[in-house]
Amino acid sequence: MPEPLGEFQRRMLEFIVNYIRREGMPPTNREIGKAMKIASTGHVDYHLSMLEKRGYIIREAKKSRGIKLTRHPWGIPVEGTIAAGEPIEIFSEPDQTIEVGHGVDPESSFALIVRGQSMIEDHICDGDYVVIKRQRTCENGDIVVAVHLVEGTPGKATLKRFFLEKEQVRLQPANAELEPIYIPRDEWDREWEIQGKVIAIVRHYGGSGRAA
Amino acid sequence: MPEPLGEFQRRMLEFIVNYIRREGMPPTNREIGKAMKIASTGHVDYHLSMLEKRGYIIREAKKSRGIKLTRHPWGIPVEGTIAAGEPIEIFSEPDQTIEVGHGVDPESSFALIVRGQSMIEDHICDGDYVVIKRQRTCENGDIVVAVHLVEGTPGKATLKRFFLEKEQVRLQPANAELEPIYIPRDEWDREWEIQGKVIAIVRHYGGSGRAA
DNA sequence: TCAAAAGTAGAACGGCTATTCGAGTCAATG
DNA sequence: CATTGACTCGAATAGCCGTTCTACTTTTGA
Incomplete structure (x- = not known):
């Protein structure tokens, strides 16, 4: 079902999963950017939309930390x-x-x-x-x-x-x-x-x- | 360890737990207010500080959805x-x-x-x-x-x-x-x-x- | 080789968020 | 009665957040 990901987006998804596991809530776009050494929040948004298009996450528009994993990480x-x-x-x-x-x-x-x-x-x-x-x-x-x-x-x-x-x-x-x-x-x-x-x-x- | 709660705060905590279980992320103060029929965000903040003082949650200041449960709800x-x-x-x-x-x-x-x-x-x-x-x-x-x-x-x-x-x-x-x-x-x-x-x-x- | 696609950066915007403050109600207590 | 503490509201504020836009570079693929 899920299309394969490039190395970068795979690491990004991994960060999100670990963040949720650690913090009990999804990260913000800016926190993702900081962790992935991405300077631009728009850039993060772009990669998130890729992850969503490929079925790894679901985003709730406009909601802070509005990332849900399609498969829970537990x-x-x-x-x-x-x-x-x-x-x-x-x-x-x-x-x-x-x-x-x-x-x-x-x-x-x-x-x-x-x-x-x-x-x-x-x-x-x-x-x-x-x-x-x-x-x-x-x-x-x-x-x-x-x-x-x-x-x-x-x-x-x-x-x-x-x-x-x-x-x-x-x-x-x-x-x-x-x-x-x-x-x-x-x-x-x-x-x-x-x-x-x-x-x-x-x-x-x-x-x-x-x-x- | 945890002090007993009044009826209202007990229901509020219950809402937070269910929200996390359902949404995979903690609610915002406004979402809590709406669910509990509280008109003022300051009012929500007050009750959250009570829940924190009594050891049911930990809050991360200034972070959106910055609520952690002291005992996980799973x-x-x-x-x-x-x-x-x-x-x-x-x-x-x-x-x-x-x-x-x-x-x-x-x-x-x-x-x-x-x-x-x-x-x-x-x-x-x-x-x-x-x-x-x-x-x-x-x-x-x-x-x-x-x-x-x-x-x-x-x-x-x-x-x-x-x-x-x-x-x-x-x-x-x-x-x-x-x-x-x-x-x-x-x-x-x-x-x-x-x-x-x-x-x-x-x-x-x-x-x-x-x-x- | 050349054009399209994918990836990157920066800035800006409008809405959302947590927090604080001042003021008020209500019940219990002395 | 006066006081205290718990609770409630509304408004204001400063900062955070997701999103969009433009511009630029790199990679891909025909």
């Missing part, structure tokens, strides 16, 4: 789905977001949709959203998104509980039917990466979400 | 805890809220903290928040908050799955150790009330929330 991106018995790809589903409250920083968080029963004993069901906080490290017992690097690039990802044991890392599913993954320390350090840990789960009943 | 109230094996009271814990996204109407929704394991087989754990949409009716299989009326006034509440059977209503816990509650139709109609149904659950890991 959601965190849903970056894909995650399994389950077998590690699967994290595929990007752009534009889909889920709202989890202002306490969660959308810069450092994202969500995944759980597929399968691999975490069922932790009461995380098929269809649940898991909210992930991006971090490279974690503690024993954390539920983490672990990625197996293939030739340096991210390969398959899996959702498991993390345990650092003597000579190995154990990635433990919460399902008695599934075997844990054991990874020697050196291989772990070389070929694996923590992408983040689960800080919350959200389950919707009825209508859209499944998880009956 | 949360839905957490009205208490709910059991478990035995029905317990819904006790009011004022001021505590949980954010669940703009899709949930805070007028018609609230949240409860689950205590105990009565819904564990539906993967609702001790410490989870259940988001309830207020409604008087429900369909078979819905998870509902059912209240047993004692002499016409709300008595004990319980969280169960609802099933309408031939001559009775069955309130089914999701825990094999617990017995369902069977209620004859006439007693149900007379002494029980649906307070709402579960539309979502939220679980926080680490820090505040429990649910390890």
Whole structure:
């Protein structure tokens, strides 16, 4: 739906979104100009009209701070789905977001949709959203998104509980039917990466979400 | 913390909150005046300074729409805890809220903290928040908050799955150790009330929330 | 190459905004 | 009764805001 934007207008929209998130109100044209190092308010008006024409904002004429975002900025991106018995790809589903409250920083968080029963004993069901906080490290017992690097690039990802044991890392599913993954320390350090840990789960009943 | 407000200022604050929720920006003093049928902008300014002095808002001097709420308006109230094996009271814990996204109407929704394991087989754990949409009716299989009326006034509440059977209503816990509650139709109609149904659950890991 | 489109700047205008001031009403309190 | 505090109004003011206009430069595309 929304036409792609040039670099400048993309940064301008980003400023507006962050301003709203920070201040609780949209910025004035002059505040935008100052932040974008634009000397002229007419110039700002021009770019705003571009953003409006392309469907990113709606402006209310003559009203101070009369900018509305067409998509509210509170959601965190849903970056894909995650399994389950077998590690699967994290595929990007752009534009889909889920709202989890202002306490969660959308810069450092994202969500995944759980597929399968691999975490069922932790009461995380098929269809649940898991909210992930991006971090490279974690503690024993954390539920983490672990990625197996293939030739340096991210390969398959899996959702498991993390345990650092003597000579190995154990990635433990919460399902008695599934075997844990054991990874020697050196291989772990070389070929694996923590992408983040689960800080919350959200389950919707009825209508859209499944998880009956 | 916040001093109580008079009726008028309470309604004024309510208007501001709703305006922000609706418009995505705070109202101007004149818009407040118009909504509250106040003829003078100075008069609005006076009441705003009262709201600020009593800790409900923060104003940024000279800025248009320079009103910030001290507590953001996106949360839905957490009205208490709910059991478990035995029905317990819904006790009011004022001021505590949980954010669940703009899709949930805070007028018609609230949240409860689950205590105990009565819904564990539906993967609702001790410490989870259940988001309830207020409604008087429900369909078979819905998870509902059912209240047993004692002499016409709300008595004990319980969280169960609802099933309408031939001559009775069955309130089914999701825990094999617990017995369902069977209620004859006439007693149900007379002494029980649906307070709402579960539309979502939220679980926080680490820090505040429990649910390890 | 040349013309159109897109981007930039500055200034100016009229309306909007928050704030202040002076004056007044009303109820409660001593 | 006099006083105080809370509330209300109307008017005035200085500054802020969105918009428009003209002029200029750069980029695009045929």
